[in-house]
Amino acid sequence: MAVIDTPIGVPIEPLVHSPARRAGGAPASRPGFDADVAILGLGHVGLSTALACHAAGSRVIGIDVSPTRLEAIRTGDLDLATGDHERLGGALGDEGFEISGDVAALPRAAAVIVCVPTPVHAYRAPDLQMLRGACAAVVDRAVPGQLLMLTSTTYVGCTADLLLGPLVRRGLVPGRDINITFSAERIDPGQESVTQGSVPRVVGGATPECLERAADILSRYATDVRRVPSLGSAEMTKLLENTFRAVNIAGVNELAGVCRTLDIAVTDVVEAVATRRVAP
Secondary structure (H helix, E strand, O other): OOOOOOOOOOOOEEEOOOOOEOOOOOEOOOOOOOEEEEEEOOOHHHHHHHHHHHHOOOOEEEEOOOHHHHHHHHHOOOOOOHHHHHHHHHHHOOOOEEEEOOHHHHHHEEEEEEOOOOOEOOOOOEOOHHHHHHHHHHHHHOOOOOEEEEOOOOOOOHHHHHHHHHHHHOOOOEOOOEEEEEOOOOOOOOOOOOOHHHOOEEEEEOOHHHHHHHHHHHOOOOOOEEEOOOHHHHHHHHHHHHHHHHHHHHHHHHHHHHHHHOOOOHHHHHHHHOOOOOOO
């Protein structure tokens, strides 16, 4: 198979793409599918992704195994941004938006996006139990022509371990029979002004064909899709983002301790630093 093998140092290429649309504005899915996208995992990330896809005109199936979560979605009893609350209200009354607790619905969708969490367990290491279970469900039910996308924060090589390898063992050839990709979630829940569509998406594929299918799906709602040359480089991008944020938070916490010792309000210092502007 023609796996992308370009060095990670190659510049990221931006992609802005407008796919063909069905009558009425929705994107056309491939023959044999009655939904454009299935979102597996309807937590904060998955639900927001499902609503963004639906708002862009896609027919969406949202799947979550928690009856409590599904009931909260149906009643709107959720901690969501104002925009997502509005989208949810409109989506629940639309036949193009379906929520279910049954993973048997996965083969109905042209694209399957895995959005389950990877929390830290009692030993301070990532707990991959939910992710492994979700990927196993996807692999078992994958059908030719589908795009499979992992978005959960995880280790480099996870997409190959949990999706690519098992699907190849099933006899499905990446880029020909099935499309395997990774595009980490990028959501800023504390910023009402930052929408799913305005945040650039980084995506890598198992083959060039996989990459293009993924870019097509993401560009239906994201205005800026950035391609990287492999699954691993997309996975590492998310790890670097998280590491950078964690280091900065740790640094500010250390500074706050020093400020307390010196009887200085750290908020005064942070606000003063924020006045800095780079000249055009």
